[in-house]
Amino acid sequence: MDMLRITGLKKRFGDKEVLRGLELSVPEHSIFGLIGRNGAGKTTTMKTVLGLLKADAGEIAVAGEKVSYGQTGTNRHIGYLPDVPEFYPCMNAPEYLAFCGEITGMSRSDIRARGDELLKLVGLEGEKHRIRGFSRGMKQRLGIAQALLNRPKLLICDEPTSALDPVGRRELLEILKAARGETTVIFSTHILADVERICTDVAFLENGKAELQGPLEDIRARYRRDEYLLEVENEADLPRLLQAFPALEPAGENLLRLRGKEQAVFEVLGFVTERRIPLLKMERTEPTLETLFMEVVGK
Amino acid sequence: MRAFLACIRKEGLELLRSGRLLILLLIFVFLGILSPATAKITPWLLETMADSLAGSGITVHAVNITALDSWMQFFKNIPLGLIAFILLESGIFTGEYQSGTLILSLTKGLDRRTVLLSKAVMLCALWTLCYWLCFGITYAYSAIYWDNAVARHLLLSAVCWWLFGLWVTALTVFFSAVAKNGTAVLAGTGVCVLVSVMLGMLPKLKAYLPSFLTDGYSLVSGFAAPREFLPAALITLALGILALAFSFPVFSKRQL
Ligand SMILES: Nc1ncnc2c1ncn2[C@@H]1O[C@H](COP(=O)(O)OP(=O)(O)OP(=O)(O)O)[C@@H](O)[C@H]1O
Ligand SMILES: [Mg+2]
Numbered sequence: 001m002d003m004l005r006i007t008g009l010k011k012r013f014g015d016k017e018v019l020r021g022l023e024l025s026v027p028e029h030s031i032f033g034l035i036g037r038n039g040a041g042k043t044t045t046m047k048t049v050l051g052l053l054k055a056d057a058g059e060i061a062v063a064g065e066k067v068s069y070g071q072t073g074t075n076r077h078i079g080y081l082p083d084v085p086e087f088y089p090c091m092n093a094p095e096y097l098a099f100c101g102e103i104t105g106m107s108r109s110d111i112r113a114r115g116d117e118l119l120k121l122v123g124l125e126g127e128k129h130r131i132r133g134f135s136r137g138m139k140q141r142l143g144i145a146q147a148l149l150n151r152p153k154l155l156i157c158d159e160p161t162s163a164l165d166p167v168g169r170r171e172l173l174e175i176l177k178a179a180r181g182e183t184t185v186i187f188s189t190h191i192l193a194d195v196e197r198i199c200t201d202v203a204f205l206e207n208g209k210a211e212l213q214g215p216l217e218d219i220r221a222r223y224r225r226d227e228y229l230l231e232v233e234n235e236a237d238l239p240r241l242l243q244a245f246p247a248l249e250p251a252g253e254n255l256l257r258l259r260g261k262e263q264a265v266f267e268v269l270g271f272v273t274e275r276r277i278p279l280l281k282m283e284r285t286e287p288t289l290e291t292l293f294m295e296v297v298g299k
Numbered sequence: 300m301r302a303f304l305a306c307i308r309k310e311g312l313e314l315l316r317s318g319r320l321l322i323l324l325l326i327f328v329f330l331g332i333l334s335p336a337t338a339k340i341t342p343w344l345l346e347t348m349a350d351s352l353a354g355s356g357i358t359v360h361a362v363n364i365t366a367l368d369s370w371m372q373f374f375k376n377i378p379l380g381l382i383a384f385i386l387l388e389s390g391i392f393t394g395e396y397q398s399g400t401l402i403l404s405l406t407k408g409l410d411r412r413t414v415l416l417s418k419a420v421m422l423c424a425l426w427t428l429c430y431w432l433c434f435g436i437t438y439a440y441s442a443i444y445w446d447n448a449v450a451r452h453l454l455l456s457a458v459c460w461w462l463f464g465l466w467v468t469a470l471t472v473f474f475s476a477v478a479k480n481g482t483a484v485l486a487g488t489g490v491c492v493l494v495s496v497m498l499g500m501l502p503k504l505k506a507y508l509p510s511f512l513t514d515g516y517s518l519v520s521g522f523a524a525p526r527e528f529l530p531a532a533l534i535t536l537a538l539g540i541l542a543l544a545f546s547f548p549v550f551s552k553r554q555l
Contacts, residue, residue: 037327050405050406052402052405052406052554053554054554069552070411070551070552072405072406072409072410072411075405075406075407075408076408078406080406082399082402082403084399085399085403086398086399086400086403087400088312088313088400089310090312090313090316091309095312099305099308099309100403100404100407102301102302103301103302103305103306103404103407103408103413104407104408104409105301107304129470130316143365143509146403147316150407159329194489208465221371241346256521265317
């Protein structure tokens with residue numbers, strides 16, 4: 001079942017068309033990376049899913065339940081971490097989590113236990129200061145704690161790592177990865193390395209549509225070209241190889257690129273074995289998300 | 300219900316910790332003392348000025364101060380309290396729109412109606428507390444220095460003014476549901492009150508407007524009969540409830 005399904009979603013601000021018939025389906029228990037450049041409409045999409053923005057057209061279903069603007073019913077399935085989370089500045093972190101637990105109808109003992117557990121998880125345990133004095137990174141940590149509080153079926157994070165230091169970023173990605181067992185995670189980001197590290201599914205948002213979406217593996221396989229990288233130990237061997245195979249081309253120091261089918265690989269390997277040329281590696285090149293992204297945005 | 304209580308508690312905490320509650324209480328206590336104090340020092344003021352006034356040809360007769368003077372001051376001063384109250388509380392919704400704190404609560408499944416109701420209840424309770432505190436203080440001092448018995452229909456006139464305050468509070472809630480910032484809330488509420496006052500200048504309409512309820516002094520001093528206040532009171536109540544009732548659909552549909 002899809003935890004989130006968006007069909008034909010359209011949204012415009014004034015004369016600016018931000019979403020033009022967006023189709024998105026997020027399978028259960030996936031970590032879904034939403035990638036797109038600034039202003040592509042990632043935040044807009046998320047807010048529409050939360051019923052905070054009114055869609056001009058299209059349908060959204062969370063856990064099979066229809067989302068309607070202004071109604072908050074479907075939000076009980078969702079944990080949300082906004083791009084710049086803001087909390088009641090007069091409260092401290094445990095008080096805020098207690099408030100969140102109360103409004104979602106958790107039991108008193110559960111609120112306390114879960115609250116302590118999460119504050120520890122995000123590294124805010126023993127933090128007694130008011131939220132007023134929190135740094136952006138601390139707010140983002142508290143943000144993830146409040147989003148996970150009521151064990152949501154769907155966790156929506158808007159650029160969750162944007163304010164975190166390198167250690168915090170790694171920790172947060174681990175948290176998201178670990179959450180996968182219990183929930184489905186959608187997160188938007190510009191940091192493609194984060195996506196490669198933890199995502200199972202991705203979608204590229206461009207021109208108001210999901211240009212490319214699906215399991216990361218499938219997309220990689222689809223864009224995998226018959227391209228191989230060959231590294232020899234001695235530079236002196238390069239000319240011999242280049243001469244013997246027109247399909248080879250230089251690709252940096254001691255590196256050769258081979259475009260062709262597997263047959264060509266066997267031929268090159270045969271040649272190398274016959275001449276006893278020392279090889280360091282021979283590998284199929286995987287398309288990086290960055291090259292895919294550049295391709296999608298047409299750069 | 301639990302969510303509602305949690306919201307009330309949260310509003311209370313903010314009121315307390317932001318210092319707004321303290322400021323409001325201080326203002327209303329001050330106003331409560333100010334009214335009898337002004338009445339008390341009037342004769343003394345006149346006496347000290349008598350000489351200079353006599354020089355300019357005005358003779359000052361000994362003035363007889365009663366509780367009525369204290370209540371006259373009360374009805375003159377209490378608008379200041381209401382203005383301070385609205386000024387301090389005009390951001391109770393819009394502050395949350397602007398900071399985005401409301402969004403997080405709503406994305407947890409908190410019903411918008413619960414948010415609106417808890418804030419409206421909180422405001423009404425706060426106005427009630429502040430107003431009657433002020434009234435109580437003036438009442439106590441007037442009873443000590445003079446005799447409150449001279450003030451007729453005192454409780455009724457106080458209730459009328461309180462009702463007027465509730466109406467203004469309801470307007471504040473309504474404009475908070477509509478407007479984007481605190482200034483717009485103040486402007487909207489102010490214009491409504493102004494319209495009521497302006498229309499009140501037409502003798503035919505006068506008795507049917509919320510602003511009529513602020514004329515507590517005519518009631519206390521016996522110029523007006525309680526009966527005359529009934530239409531205005533009912534209309535004010537109806538308008539207040541209407542403003543609150545309209546806030547709900549507006550608030551539910553507003554874009555955050
Ligand atoms: N409330 C609004 N009023 C008018 N225009 C808006 C509003 N919200 C968003 N937009 C416009 O919609 C477009 C998409 O914005 P959105 O915030 O969804 O982008 P994003 O993909 O989240 O970008 P970023 O990566 O910078 O966070 C932008 O061009 C923005 O100007
Ligand atoms: Mg964004």
